[in-house]
Amino acid sequence: MDAGRLSRIAAVAANTHREAVRERVLYNLVFFAIVMILSGLLLGQLSIRQDEKIIKDIGLAAMDVFGTLIGVFLGVSLMSKEIERRSLYPLLAKPLSREEFLAGKFLGLSFTLFVNVSVMAAGLYATLLATGRGADPALLKAVLPIYQGLVLVVAIAVLFSTVTSSALAAVGTVCVVVAGRYSDVVRNMRDVVPDAPTWLIEGLYYAMPNFRNFDFKNRVVYGDPVGWNDIGFVTVYWLLYLALTLGAAAAAFRSRDFH
Amino acid sequence: MQSSSSPALRIAGLTKTYRLGLTGRVTRQALHPLDLEVRRGEIFGYLGPNGSGKTTTLKVLMGLVRADTGTVEVLGLPLADPAWRRRAGYLPEHPYFYDYLTPAEYLGYAGRLLGLEAGLIAARSDELLRLVGLSDSRDVPMRRFSKGMVQRLGLAQALLNDPEIVFLDEPMSGLDPIGRHMVRNIILGLRERGKTVFFSTHILPDAETLCDRLALLRAGRLLKVGRLDEILSIDISHFEVLCSGGGAAAREAAAGAGAGAAREIGERWRVEIDESALPALVAAVTAAGARVLGVQPVRESLEEYFFREMGGDTARDPWTLGD
Numbered sequence: 001m002d003a004g005r006l007s008r009i010a011a012v013a014a015n016t017h018r019e020a021v022r023e024r025v026l027y028n029l030v031f032f033a034i035v036m037i038l039s040g041l042l043l044g045q046l047s048i049r050q051d052e053k054i055i056k057d058i059g060l061a062a063m064d065v066f067g068t069l070i071g072v073f074l075g076v077s078l079m080s081k082e083i084e085r086r087s088l089y090p091l092l093a094k095p096l097s098r099e100e101f102l103a104g105k106f107l108g109l110s111f112t113l114f115v116n117v118s119v120m121a122a123g124l125y126a127t128l129l130a131t132g133r134g135a136d137p138a139l140l141k142a143v144l145p146i147y148q149g150l151v152l153v154v155a156i157a158v159l160f161s162t163v164t165s166s167a168l169a170a171v172g173t174v175c176v177v178v179a180g181r182y183s184d185v186v187r188n189m190r191d192v193v194p195d196a197p198t199w200l201i202e203g204l205y206y207a208m209p210n211f212r213n214f215d216f217k218n219r220v221v222y223g224d225p226v227g228w229n230d231i232g233f234v235t236v237y238w239l240l241y242l243a244l245t246l247g248a249a250a251a252a253f254r255s256r257d258f259h
Numbered sequence: 260m261q262s263s264s265s266p267a268l269r270i271a272g273l274t275k276t277y278r279l280g281l282t283g284r285v286t287r288q289a290l291h292p293l294d295l296e297v298r299r300g301e302i303f304g305y306l307g308p309n310g311s312g313k314t315t316t317l318k319v320l321m322g323l324v325r326a327d328t329g330t331v332e333v334l335g336l337p338l339a340d341p342a343w344r345r346r347a348g349y350l351p352e353h354p355y356f357y358d359y360l361t362p363a364e365y366l367g368y369a370g371r372l373l374g375l376e377a378g379l380i381a382a383r384s385d386e387l388l389r390l391v392g393l394s395d396s397r398d399v400p401m402r403r404f405s406k407g408m409v410q411r412l413g414l415a416q417a418l419l420n421d422p423e424i425v426f427l428d429e430p431m432s433g434l435d436p437i438g439r440h441m442v443r444n445i446i447l448g449l450r451e452r453g454k455t456v457f458f459s460t461h462i463l464p465d466a467e468t469l470c471d472r473l474a475l476l477r478a479g480r481l482l483k484v485g486r487l488d489e490i491l492s493i494d495i496s497h498f499e500v501l502c503s504g505g506g507a508a509a510r511e512a513a514a515g516a517g518a519g520a521a522r523e524i525g526e527r528w529r530v531e532i533d534e535s536a537l538p539a540l541v542a543a544v545t546a547a548g549a550r551v552l553g554v555q556p557v558r559e560s561l562e563e564y565f566f567r568e569m570g571g572d573t574a575r576d577p578w579t580l581g582d
Contacts, residue, residue, distance in 0.1 A: 090351055093323075097341070255325070258318065
């Protein structure tokens with residue numbers, strides 16, 4: 001990849017991150033901090049081992065939930081705004097290809113999520129230390145897959161934003177994320193609709209990214225060892241779905257008329 | 260092949276049909292086969308009523324809309340070659356730039372996309388913000404900008420790379436008289452420096468004042484291309500005759516010769532007459548005791564021409580059901 005292309009992608013990514021910061025999207029971190037402080041204070045009464053698990057559990061769950069909300073919001077709004085407000089018109093008239101714009105946008109959003117998750121993880125560790133518990137490095141084995149899941153959420157939001165309006169993109173993204181978190185329900189659809197063809201059920205099951213694969217929260221909190229091979233498997237799975245989602249987004253964006 | 264002798268812009272057989280709805284059955288042919296050539300160093304006006312295809316043409320050129328058929332060359336390079344984009348500028352219609360950025364930040368962003376060095380971006384930004392009258396607002400977030408200020412910044416970003424050709428879509432839109440005067444001067448300054456300016460507008464006096472050549476577009480079809488005098492010369496349809504004296508008898512004689520009602524201008528009066536009846540009118544009013552002070556051929560203004568040619572078309576619903 002030539003330096004010019006990299007520079008253009010980096011410029012779009014940097015501007016995307018700047019937009020997220022200046023539009024006060026990262027204010028969600030304040031809510032996260034409040035949740036963590038309150039949980040630390042309220043659970044201080046419980047027994048030593050119990051409250052540590054609860055703080056970790058609440059911290060990771062809040063990271064996942066806040067992160068998903070912010071991922072959907074960021075992915076849809078920052079991409080759709082470029083199209084709906086036509087701010088990308090003068091940009092695409094410059095030597096910036098649509099693929100470069102999309103890549104820059106995605107990387108900027110992913111970096112913003114990285115900052116989000118990093119600050120939230122730091123908040124979780126700070127709460128543990130402030131309430132007299134140790135900083136368990138194993139927590140990172142739950143945090144990394146949470147981040148990977150959030151990046152996938154952003155990729156799905158970007159895909160929907162390239163083909164439809166912001167409102168429909170938000171609905172579509174939430175549907176896919178919810179279906180992906182409860183993919184077992186899709187697989188067990190036969191129990192509810194016995195006549196549904198197997199190919200359809202299996203097709204839906206495999207087409208939806210299974211967000212449960214990124215959920216190591218319980219295993220980490222309850223001390224169940226998580227090997228790097230588990231993380232490696234999830235990373236391959238993540239990269240595969242990212243490639244498919246972004247490839248589809250690039251194809252849709254490339255053929256879209258802006259009128 | 261790139262060549263400085265090639266036209267600044269060459270469009271051949273360009274067509275575009277928009278399809279609406281899920282089935283795509285509702286269609287509108289925005290551009291019928293369009294052929295156009297813009298010479299280097301000229302100010303070229305692209306005129307037409309709303310829905311005539313001006314913005315579609317510009318969007319095709321900028322890669323925002325894909326044409327169905329046709330070829331386009333800009334500065335001697337094919338449309339798909341991104342190299343010409345480094346040497347071109349574009350101001351979209353009703354531009355929007357990010358609310359959260361300042362003009363200096365936006366120009367910095369645009370400059371990076373153009374591949375300009377940081378020092379050059381800073382120098383050009385200062386120069387252009389001064390040119391468009393935004394020096395005092397260079398560090399003010401654009402959410403505080405008026406429509407006219409946004410338009411001025413749009414012009415600045417279009418000129419950031421000192422382009423050889425500039426595409427301006429309704430550049431006077433949203434500007435007050437001072438802003439319009441400024442844009443006119445900038446456009447004329449670009450021509451003095453040998454740049455090519457292609458601009459679409461529906462503000463006809465601007466086109467009349469600025470353009471070396473212009474094209475008139477109606478319902479996606481090119482109606483006429485040429486210099487203003489070439490387009491309007493065929494339309495000298497009547498003469499104005501300025502007279503004095505002669506009293507009511509001379510005025511009656513003029514009416515008898517086929518002139519319209521006389522308009523009084525102090526001690527003088529003026530009538531309009533077709534060319535064929537002009538000698539008879541002059542003879543009649545002179546015989547009635549009036550003095551003919553002057554005979555002036557009246558050339559149709561661009562505005563009159565525009566309304567005559569376009570008027571019937573602007574209200575037509577352009578959407579049709581396809582096959």
